[in-house]
Amino acid sequence: MSFKNLNYVHLSKYFYIFSIALTLAGIICLSVFGLNYSVDFRAGSNVDITLSKGITAEQVQPILDKLKIADEASISPGEERMNIRFTQVLNEDQEMKLKGEISKLDEKASFEVNTVDPEMAKELARNAIYAVLISCLGIIVYVSIRFEWRFAVAAIISLLHDAFMVVAVFSIFRLEVDLTFIIAVLTIIGYSINDTIVIFDRIRENLRFSKLKNRQDLIELVNRSVSQTIMRSIYTALTVFVAAFFLFLLGGESIRMFSLAMVIGLLFGAYSSIFIASPLWFVLKSKQKNKPAKAS
Structure with a gap:
């Protein structure tokens, strides 16, 4: 089956179910067990x-x-x-x-x-959270200015999804969280927003030359935009994934968790840009399209 013939909007519901299930499992594990902090975050x-x-x-x-x-x-x-x-x-x-x-x-x-010491551990954990939140805030501002608020909402939900999926996997399997893990999460956010912006840019470009009359036209626009950029997204993610995977296998102990977080995050980031961010924009946009026109 060709990537150009796939209905990405329809397939997205299965990925939503998978992500929601893993999110719930992650929330439960975080609530019960928390994260397995390394000495970087623990006195x-x-x-x-x-x-x-x-x-x-x-x-x-x-x-x-x-x-x-x-x-x-x-x-x-x-x-x-x-x-x-x-x-x-x-x-x-x-x-x-x-x-x-x-x-x-x-x-x-x-x-x-x-x-x-205890104070340093608390400060490191606090600064790590601030780093992730500030980076997400900057992305919201950038995407809102460059595109529109619907793109920004879809992008930030996709980014938070990618970051939380990595945290959830580390919590479920009790993997150690250290400073390199935070670096990996920020790096994953950067790669994910890059893929998402490429797809959004194509959607915006196709939107200029499309005459949308109903919901189906919007579905076809999103599917066409994703199919036009999917190979570029796959090649980019695969290139970095191979490097991170062999770094995990052959790298030293000090960067093992960084490499593993990158491997996990790249997998989630690759599919979230395609099956979460773009379909989510479609949901927001379709609600606008379905509003009855005001009487002149």
Whole structure:
């Protein structure tokens, strides 16, 4: 089946159902479990250890018990790396003792300790929310000036959908949220609005030369506009998706969550521009078209 023959407005209802279901699941998970914040957004210390030989969690746990810093500590072992996260902030003495005990197991071990105090954690979380909201506000202003308010409403709902879908997936699967995750969300918003603007620009262009007499004419206009730009949207999303996917597979641990958020966000962004933003504009526009004309 050719992309040019698809009824995107009709198909959008199935994507609406899928998005609404995932949104509800995300809201429930966020309400019950919240997000799995990294040390970037949560007070505590994060100890990242580079090893020259394998060390198991069972070997490290007695060390934490001995130093009396095992409460609420989680150990993530690996072949060449180990991560220990503490919900409490380690003082200098505890940090030195921990390094000394683990160095007895691996003399070549190197350590990287990141500590966030409670006030800094709150400020980082607050600033991350502000960054997303301000970027969305700027997009609303831009699209309203460049197009019209219906395009702006459809675009911002689509962007919020993309951002929340990534947050929902991370909440449902308990994936770690760190500062790179916020960068990924802002990047996804940028890619998504780019695709949406391309489709909206084609809709506006076709609108100038179309004589719309009824609802069906408007449906055909939206379907034609999407079909004329869909391959460009797919190629753009696919190019970035491939890069993000291999970055997730082959990249370092520090950018793994960033890469994963990009992969998820690009998938949602690709279909939201086509099956959510454009059909939503159609709904808003069709309501205007269906209003009875005023008597002259």
